Amino acid sequence: DIVMxxxxxxxxxxxxxxxxxxxxxxxxxxxxxxxKNYLAWYQQRPGQPPNLLIYWASTRESGVPDRFSGSGSxxxxxxxxxxLQAEDVAVYYCQQYYSTPFTFGPGTxxxxx
Amino acid sequence: QVQLVQSGAEVxxxxxxxxxxxxxxxxxxxxxxIHWVRQAPGQGLEWMGRINPNSGGTNYARKFxxxxxxxxxxxxxxxxxxxxxxNSDDTAVYYCxxxxxxxxxxxxxxxxxxxxxxxxxxx
Numbered sequence: 001d002i003v004m005x006x007x008x009x010x011x012x013x014x015x016x017x018x019x020x021x022x023x024x025x026x027x028x029x030x031x032x033x034x035x036k037n038y039l040a041w042y043q044q045r046p047g048q049p050p051n052l053l054i055y056w057a058s059t060r061e062s063g064v065p066d067r068f069s070g071s072g073s074x075x076x077x078x079x080x081x082x083x084l085q086a087e088d089v090a091v092y093y094c095q096q097y098y099s100t101p102f103t104f105g106p107g108t109x110x111x112x113x
Numbered sequence: 114q115v116q117l118v119q120s121g122a123e124v125x126x127x128x129x130x131x132x133x134x135x136x137x138x139x140x141x142x143x144x145x146x147i148h149w150v151r152q153a154p155g156q157g158l159e160w161m162g163r164i165n166p167n168s169g170g171t172n173y174a175r176k177f178x179x180x181x182x183x184x185x186x187x188x189x190x191x192x193x194x195x196x197x198x199x200n201s202d203d204t205a206v207y208y209c210x211x212x213x214x215x216x217x218x219x220x221x222x223x224x225x226x227x228x229x230x231x232x233x234x235x236x
Binding site for chain 2 (some may be wrong): 042098105109
């Protein structure tokens with residue numbers, strides 16, 4: 001199974017400041033035949049189901065604000081919130097869908113400083 | 114619009130089974146995998162498996178093999194997840210989620226999620 005790790009476990013950022021979350025996979029999730037990284041990011045607010053933010057490591061889902069961006073390739077990925085808003089307080093998960101089981105990272109909690 | 118509506122909360126005794134339903138609407142049910150993900154209280158997300166609604170084919174996480182059965186009824190666009198031999202560690206919110214790409218294009222992220230079904234296991 002591919003093991004996903006995230007850092008930090010939690011972070012507190014001032015409103016309008018940048019938040020950066022890292023995700024690492026135990027093996028590459030890059031598929032060379034189609035040049036895609038099989039990595040997604042989800043946001044989960046308390047009491048809500050997860051909400052897809054980013055897929056293919058860097059493609060923003062329709063309707064997601066452009067302050068959210070994803071980068072990285074192979075085994076190392078980053079989710080960046082360029083200017084934190086109050087509604088961004090949530091837990092963020094990465095997930096690989098390269099091979100089953102489609103494992104998630106343990107999550108990173110983002111709060112307002 | 115795409116919607117996944119799950120069945121209501123369940124309370125079960127240890128050793129019992131639970132069957133959660135997920136009714137899909139707003140898209141071609143047969144064309145997209147349905148995934149099942151669970152979340153224990155205060156914990157992270159755990160992928161349980163997926164079902165191909167067209168063929169009925171399934172992939173289960175090793176942890177749940179032998180205890181989980183995923184099925185579907187295409188006539189009513191509904192997927193099911195049944196978990197047997199429940200214990201207290203199975204207390205969790207169970208989510209269904211639709212794959213964001215058509216089955217023919219390969220594996221994919223999950224773009225639409227159900228509201229979740231709380232399953233509580235207690236003696």
